[in-house]
Amino acid sequence: MSNTESSPTESYGPAEPESVSVPPELTSDGTKLVYLYLQVSGESTLDELNRSLEMKTISLLPILETLVTKDLVDRQDNYYLPTAT
Numbered sequence: 001m002s003n004t005e006s007s008p009t010e011s012y013g014p015a016e017p018e019s020v021s022v023p024p025e026l027t028s029d030g031t032k033l034v035y036l037y038l039q040v041s042g043e044s045t046l047d048e049l050n051r052s053l054e055m056k057t058i059s060l061l062p063i064l065e066t067l068v069t070k071d072l073v074d075r076q077d078n079y080y081l082p083t084a085t
Contacts, residue, residue, distance in 0.1 A: 023072060030055070034063045035082075038073055043081045 020039045022032050037053060038044055044052070049060055064080055067073035074081050 023070075025070065026072075028063075030059060031063050031066055034060065035067060035072060038067075038080055038082045043079045045078045045080070049080070 020036060022035060026032050026035055033053060034049065034055075037049070041048075041052075046057060046060060046064075049055065049064075050057060053060075064073065064075075067080075068075055071083055074083050
């Protein structure tokens with residue numbers, strides 16, 4: 001992140017790992033993994049998800065689209081963030 005960009009986490013923030021649970025509508029392992037990662041990290045770019053989870057973009061994009069469609073994740077510029085609860 002460049003010095004001119006502000007971090008979207010300022011309004012969302014990471015969750016405490018002990019307080020994170022997976023919504024029952026998430027059934028695939030990949031979707032659960034990305035959801036939990038975003039809940040704990042608070043925010044991530046696609047590149048960060050690639051590196052951290054060792055998943056390819058072609059796998060991540062449909063997962064992220066599913067999470068956004070289900071209103072579990074928001075996208076702000078290049079960041080994916082868990083929705084505020």
